[in-house]
Amino acid sequence: MVAVEKAAVLGAGSWGTALAVHLARNGHAVSLWARRAGLAETIGAARENVQYLPGVKLPETVRVSTRLEEVLAGSTVVVFAVPSHAFRGTLAAALALLPAEAVVINVAKGLEEDSLQRMSEVYLQESGAADLARYVTFSGPSHAEEVGRNLPTAVVASSPFASAAEFVQELFMSPSLRVYTNPDTVGVELGGALKNIIALGTGIADGLGFGDNAKAALMTRGLAEITRLGVRLGANPLTFGGLAGVGDLIVTCTSRHSRNRRAGIEIGRGRTPEEAQAAVRMVVEGVRTTRAAHLLSRIHGVEMPITDQMYRVLFEGLSPAEAVKHLMGRGRTREIEEVAGFDVWWSRKRS
Ligand SMILES: NC(=O)C1=CN([C@@H]2O[C@H](COP(=O)(O)OP(=O)(O)OC[C@H]3O[C@@H](n4cnc5c(N)ncnc54)[C@H](O)[C@@H]3O)[C@@H](O)[C@H]2O)C=CC1
Numbered sequence: 001m002v003a004v005e006k007a008a009v010l011g012a013g014s015w016g017t018a019l020a021v022h023l024a025r026n027g028h029a030v031s032l033w034a035r036r037a038g039l040a041e042t043i044g045a046a047r048e049n050v051q052y053l054p055g056v057k058l059p060e061t062v063r064v065s066t067r068l069e070e071v072l073a074g075s076t077v078v079v080f081a082v083p084s085h086a087f088r089g090t091l092a093a094a095l096a097l098l099p100a101e102a103v104v105i106n107v108a109k110g111l112e113e114d115s116l117q118r119m120s121e122v123y124l125q126e127s128g129a130a131d132l133a134r135y136v137t138f139s140g141p142s143h144a145e146e147v148g149r150n151l152p153t154a155v156v157a158s159s160p161f162a163s164a165a166e167f168v169q170e171l172f173m174s175p176s177l178r179v180y181t182n183p184d185t186v187g188v189e190l191g192g193a194l195k196n197i198i199a200l201g202t203g204i205a206d207g208l209g210f211g212d213n214a215k216a217a218l219m220t221r222g223l224a225e226i227t228r229l230g231v232r233l234g235a236n237p238l239t240f241g242g243l244a245g246v247g248d249l250i251v252t253c254t255s256r257h258s259r260n261r262r263a264g265i266e267i268g269r270g271r272t273p274e275e276a277q278a279a280v281r282m283v284v285e286g287v288r289t290t291r292a293a294h295l296l297s298r299i300h301g302v303e304m305p306i307t308d309q310m311y312r313v314l315f316e317g318l319s320p321a322e323a324v325k326h327l328m329g330r331g332r333t334r335e336i337e338e339v340a341g342f343d344v345w346w347s348r349k350r351s
């Protein structure tokens with residue numbers, strides 16, 4: 001195991017807390033930063049994050065604080081576990097305090113709403129770093145509720161720099177957490193962000209009382225449009241068949257833990273998107289990401305029918321029932337020609 005003097009985890013929500021607990025179990029000293037004093041106090045007193053991760057005790061080696069300078073001092077590893085809309089601001093506040101040799105690990109799964117940037121792009125812009133040599137994306141099918149309980153999980157550490165990805169792989173590997181490396185950061189980031197849109201959709205299908213067929217259709221056609229946009233933006237299509245792609249899509253679209261799916265269920269049952277997000281009481285990343293992905297699809301001329309309908313439901317007041325009609329009533333089309341080159345295959349067969 002790699003020796004780390006101290007690891008900092010910024011963001012004491014469910015994922016930040018689970019990762020802080022995991023790193024402590026792996027033998028590292030951990031400082032967990034909470035933005036709100038009340039939350040830091042209750043976690044410190046109960047040794048448990050009752051609000052965001054009930055039932056998981058914090059090891060003694062996890063210290064909780066609201067003081068960024070105290071949390072970052074001497075930390076050679078800094079895990080950013082705030083929602084994606086808070087990443088730029090949190091990074092900006094942390095930059096002057098980061099030890100020069102620190103490796104930044106980002107676990108947020110989203111796209112920035114205004115800039116349409118992936119998190120690694122936000123990092124490069126905000127930090128002025130020349131490359132991603134000290135930045136790693138951590139993604140894959142991993143609900144905090146299960147990682148916090150040491151249930152078997154497999155994830156991906158991604159960086160174009162093998163040494164950075166392998167460092168994080170070793171840091172997090174444990175008997176219950178298997179970490180793979182992947183150099184395709186564009187694909188890993190897009191897989192993690194875009195699956196949340198589809199999870200909102202499968203939640204809606206559940207809320208409307210649809211069955212497993214609808215869920216499987218949404219997941220499969222969702223993966224097709226995620227891959228289509230991803231490839232257009234420079235990702236390797238194979239990444240979407242991996243843990244950060246179909247793996248995370250499966251878990252988020254089917255798990256009772258998923259915040260995106262739960263918000264979708266509420267919308268399917270008739271609540272407004274605002275009411276649904278309030279009911280979940282944790283970040284529902286798919287909402288902002290739907291807006292960003294919708295714009296990206298327009299800018300790049302990529303067809304994303306499910307994302308289009310999700311956009312209309314979330315931001316234009318379209319009813320879920322109408323959205324289903326639009327999706328089912330689309331013109332006839334073929335399945336995977338844009339990915340597998342079927343046009344070429346068929347023209348060869350015909351000639
Ligand atoms: N919960 C999970 O199982 C997993 C979550 N993620 C990702 O991790 C990120 C964090 O998610 P969760 O921990 O689930 O969220 P959460 O809703 O449980 O907690 C978010 C935390 O960030 C804080 N926060 C909110 N706005 C902030 C701001 N402007 N500045 C600083 N802090 C702010 C909140 O107070 C809260 O402590 C998201 O991008 C999510 O997609 C990734 C994998 C698993």
Ligand SMILES: O=C(CO)COP(=O)(O)O
Binds near residue numbers: 142
């Ligand atoms: O990304 C996740 C699991 O891998 C978490 O998804 P939710 O935010 O929908 O809970």
